[in-house]
Amino acid sequence: MAYETILVETRERVGLITLNRPKALNALNALVMEEVVAAAQAFDENPRIGAIVITGSEKAFAAGADIKEMLPKTFIDAYMEDIFSGWDGLVRVRKPVIAAVAGYALGGGCELAMMCDFIIAAENAKFGQPEITLGIIPGMGGSQRLTRFVGKSKAMDMCLTGRMMDAAEAERSGLVSRVVPPGELIEEALKAATTIAEFSLPAVMMAKEAVNRSYETTLTEGLRFERRVFDSMFALDDRKEGMAAFTEKRSANFKNR
Numbered sequence: 515m516a517y518e519t520i521l522v523e524t525r526e527r528v529g530l531i532t533l534n535r536p537k538a539l540n541a542l543n544a545l546v547m548e549e550v551v552a553a554a555q556a557f558d559e560n561p562r563i564g565a566i567v568i569t570g571s572e573k574a575f576a577a578g579a580d581i582k583e584m585l586p587k588t589f590i591d592a593y594m595e596d597i598f599s600g601w602d603g604l605v606r607v608r609k610p611v612i613a614a615v616a617g618y619a620l621g622g623g624c625e626l627a628m629m630c631d632f633i634i635a636a637e638n639a640k641f642g643q644p645e646i647t648l649g650i651i652p653g654m655g656g657s658q659r660l661t662r663f664v665g666k667s668k669a670m671d672m673c674l675t676g677r678m679m680d681a682a683e684a685e686r687s688g689l690v691s692r693v694v695p696p697g698e699l700i701e702e703a704l705k706a707a708t709t710i711a712e713f714s715l716p717a718v719m720m721a722k723e724a725v726n727r728s729y730e731t732t733l734t735e736g737l738r739f740e741r742r743v744f745d746s747m748f749a750l751d752d753r754k755e756g757m758a759a760f761t762e763k764r765s766a767n768f769k770n771r
């Protein structure tokens with residue numbers, strides 16, 4: 515499939531999606547949303563792919579939803595289009611998705627990164643929810659996901675002042691999992707994705723589902739869910755292979771079954 519706003523590559527068992535609207539600092543318009551979701555879903559369905567990385571440029575992961583596209587819209591346009599709801603397709607991807615963020619990740623850019631399973635940031639990354647400066651509030655999940663990542667006080671600070679957070683603060687606050695030099699970002703993200711892709715795919719997908727469940731339910735229900743999923747893993751050939759490989763002091767050869 516030919517894409518206009520993104521570059522799509524396969525590296526070993528990893529699908530790499532690069533936002534590619536450099537003149538607009540990768541601002542997220544409707545076409546970007548459609549293409550990112552389509553590419554991620556294609557990787558999700560591809561049995562040769564075990565993990566996905568989404569990245570931007572060194573200057574901008576994405577500087578937000580496209581303000582110029584939003585400017586002429588009316589309430590009824592936004593409501594009837596259910597603007598941004600297309601991104602739910604990315605959240606439904608079952609394989610792990612890593613955001614590799616350098617430069618600006620603002621508004622929808624920060625929100626896109628937070629839709630991914632974890633964020634690896636370059637030292638020059640800047641995160642923010644500056645929607646308030648435009649007379650609006652976050653609309654791609656920022657008020658909800660940022661609060662879960664960094665807690666109420668910092669989420670309020672970010673959403674109410676519109677200030678940016680640098681990579682060190684983002685790591686301290688739990689928004690990003692690790693920070694690396696800009697020149698090592700893609701390599702680090704691909705390395706993490708390749709590590710994941712070498713494990714048993716059903717086990718990886720179940721781990722993602724279990725962690726995500728912790729956001730949606732009580733601790734008691736979440737623990738029950740984890741235990742039931744854990745029990746079901748004794749039906750996997752890969753579980754037998756992983757444990758046998760450990761005891762036989764060799765590498766596991768997972769078959770994703």
Ligand SMILES: CC(C)=CC(=O)SCCNC(=O)CCNC(=O)[C@H](O)C(C)(C)COP(=O)(O)OP(=O)(O)OC[C@H]1O[C@@H](n2cnc3c(N)ncnc32)[C@H](O)[C@@H]1OP(=O)(O)O
Nearest residue numbers: 537538539541577578579580581582620621622644652653
């Ligand atoms: C999801 C929801 C509900 C909302 C949102 O996401 S609203 C958008 C939130 N983001 C922002 O408010 C950030 C807007 N951008 C900036 O503040 C600046 O561009 C910057 C600080 C990120 C970078 O400043 P710099 O001076 O380095 O670059 P610019 O000359 O300002 O930008 C270059 C080029 O990109 C266009 N641009 C940047 N961001 C957006 C955007 N979000 N939507 C549309 N276009 C954007 C900018 O207009 C300029 O293009 P032109 O020279 O052709 O105007």
